Amino acid sequence: MSDENRRPIGVFDSGVGGLTVVRAVRAALPGEDLVYLGDTARVPYGSKSPRTVERYSLACQRFLLDRGVKLVLIACNTASANALPALAAASSVPVIGAVEPGAESALAASTSRRIGVIGTLATIRSRAYETAIAARAPAARVVGLACPLLVPLAEEGWTHGPIAGLVARRYLSELLTIDPDLDTLVLGCTHYPLLADELAAAAGELAGRPIAIVDSATAMAQAARAALGEQAATAGRGELAIFVTDASRLDELAPRFLGERLATYELVDL
Amino acid sequence: MSDENRRPIGVFDSGVGGLTVVRAVRAALPGEDLVYLGDTARVPYGSKSPRTVERYSLACQRFLLDRGVKLVLIACNTASANALPALAAASSVPVIGAVEPGAESALAASTSRRIGVIGTLATIRSRAYETAIAARAPAARVVGLACPLLVPLAEEGWTHGPIAGLVARRYLSELLTIDPDLDTLVLGCTHYPLLADELAAAAGELAGRPIAIVDSATAMAQAARAALGEQAATAGRGELAIFVTDASRLDELAPRFLGERLATYELVDL
Numbered sequence: 001m002s003d004e005n006r007r008p009i010g011v012f013d014s015g016v017g018g019l020t021v022v023r024a025v026r027a028a029l030p031g032e033d034l035v036y037l038g039d040t041a042r043v044p045y046g047s048k049s050p051r052t053v054e055r056y057s058l059a060c061q062r063f064l065l066d067r068g069v070k071l072v073l074i075a076c077n078t079a080s081a082n083a084l085p086a087l088a089a090a091s092s093v094p095v096i097g098a099v100e101p102g103a104e105s106a107l108a109a110s111t112s113r114r115i116g117v118i119g120t121l122a123t124i125r126s127r128a129y130e131t132a133i134a135a136r137a138p139a140a141r142v143v144g145l146a147c148p149l150l151v152p153l154a155e156e157g158w159t160h161g162p163i164a165g166l167v168a169r170r171y172l173s174e175l176l177t178i179d180p181d182l183d184t185l186v187l188g189c190t191h192y193p194l195l196a197d198e199l200a201a202a203a204g205e206l207a208g209r210p211i212a213i214v215d216s217a218t219a220m221a222q223a224a225r226a227a228l229g230e231q232a233a234t235a236g237r238g239e240l241a242i243f244v245t246d247a248s249r250l251d252e253l254a255p256r257f258l259g260e261r262l263a264t265y266e267l268v269d270l
Numbered sequence: 271m272s273d274e275n276r277r278p279i280g281v282f283d284s285g286v287g288g289l290t291v292v293r294a295v296r297a298a299l300p301g302e303d304l305v306y307l308g309d310t311a312r313v314p315y316g317s318k319s320p321r322t323v324e325r326y327s328l329a330c331q332r333f334l335l336d337r338g339v340k341l342v343l344i345a346c347n348t349a350s351a352n353a354l355p356a357l358a359a360a361s362s363v364p365v366i367g368a369v370e371p372g373a374e375s376a377l378a379a380s381t382s383r384r385i386g387v388i389g390t391l392a393t394i395r396s397r398a399y400e401t402a403i404a405a406r407a408p409a410a411r412v413v414g415l416a417c418p419l420l421v422p423l424a425e426e427g428w429t430h431g432p433i434a435g436l437v438a439r440r441y442l443s444e445l446l447t448i449d450p451d452l453d454t455l456v457l458g459c460t461h462y463p464l465l466a467d468e469l470a471a472a473a474g475e476l477a478g479r480p481i482a483i484v485d486s487a488t489a490m491a492q493a494a495r496a497a498l499g500e501q502a503a504t505a506g507r508g509e510l511a512i513f514v515t516d517a518s519r520l521d522e523l524a525p526r527f528l529g530e531r532l533a534t535y536e537l538v539d540l
Contacts, residue, residue, distance in 0.1 A: 248319040
């Protein structure tokens with residue numbers, strides 16, 4: 001294995017939700033070292049303007065590049081949707097966003113080619129999923145809806161029960177009113193997989209048939225493996241270094257997304 | 271009226287919620303010019319650590335002082351609870367936070383001296399209301415609870431109906447389990463007055479008796495009038511200049527809190 005291969009993969013997110021991507025990458029590429037940056041001081045990106053999201057995302061990527069990563073994964077859908085061109089232009093290594101892999105998974109899952117996307121306001125406004133899906137399947141129809149309640153619901157841990165159910169029903173009822181024929185729902189935000197049960201139940205009940213649920217974390221991990229090719233570290237130690245810009249609630253929230261307790265982390269100022 | 275009196279009052283907040291304070295100040299002091307800064311690029315402060323909140327708050331106040339304000343109002347409860355000492359030390363003009371006036375209103379409303387406070391995580395963790403109330407009434411008992419769902423509920427406009435009702439019941443049931451005898455509830459966040467109806471209904475129903483609801487905006491306006499004294503502008507034009515660090519959703523959200531449409535605003539980078 002060359003020194004080049006031993007360089008870590010960098011992952012950044014607006015907060016801790018991107019640890020769902022870390023989890024998927026560790027499962028797909030257990031030999032890789034990972035450097036994760038959560039911009040928890042400035043979370044959420046999803047309510048900010050494209051210009052602000054791009055500025056913050058570039059600072060996150062710069063932090064990772066300074067640590068010698070061989071690949072950048074943009075776990076945050078909002079950053080992927082709004083800042084991928086700027087990030088790719090500013091990077092000397094490959095950059096993979098959440099949207100393209102998510103779009104491919106959605107097309108693989110959909111029969112009717114009618115796809116719903118839920119995400120933050122900034123992700124939905126960017127129409128990034130529409131663009132990515134249209135590039136691959138021009139006849140597909142995509143409808144999007146911003147769902148600002150879902151992130152705090154996931155962080156509060158209210159992922160099952162009447163409140164999560166009512167909120168899921170309210171949002172998906174709106175989405176299914178726009179397109180009653182959709183057969184696939186993309187969870188276009190790192191937090192939403194925690195609410196997948198209630199979202200799938202509400203979608204199925206409202207539509208009267210099962211709706212396929214797609215999230216981008218696994219798709220991103222597969223794209224990372226493909227992008228690395230021979231640069232993949234097969235015999236590494238799978239170390240994980242976590243950096244955050246604010247540590248508030250980190251010990252409480254991080255395990256919900258990572259699936260295990262945080263061994264250690266470092267606080268940084270971008 | 272001296273030139274000194276004609277200087278504007280400065281108000282800052284982490285976002286647009288502080289426009290509820292602008293509204294109250296304009297009602298109490300209609301002759302005053304106001305400069306409002308909403309740090310909408312970095313909203314919310316409520317989930318961030320005290321150090322980050324203090325750093326951002328100092329930048330907001332610096333912006334207002336550079337515009338020659340004669341008084342600074344910290345509309346944001348989180349900033350008031352975590353950064354008032356640093357802000358007062360860094361200011362050449364009086365600084366009024368949300369907590370002290372809110373604590374005084376709560377004590378005026380409470381008979382049992384058992385007071386509940388709801389707010390963001392950072393406000394509750396700071397125990398600022400407990401400290402302010404204990405300084406005035408050592409025998410009073412204060413219980414606090416962080417309610418992260420309430421800000422997005424208010425911003426989504428879901429201020430009445432089954433979801434707002436269930437969320438209010440869930441939080442207040444937890445608060446009344448901690449202290450079943452409280453008779454007053456402080457809405458310790460600029461957004462919460464929009465949910466006052468559901469919160470009052472849920473509190474009354476759960477407690478089996480009416481619970482007094484206190485919010486700090488009106489109390490802050492009275493404190494501002496008292497602090498200005500002879501420096502109050504009685505014959506001014508009541509102009510309002512609004513600055514924000516991010517304009518996303520501004521036209522949709524601001525009127526909910528200000529009570530009228532925004533005539534104009536300016537985007538700034540702190």
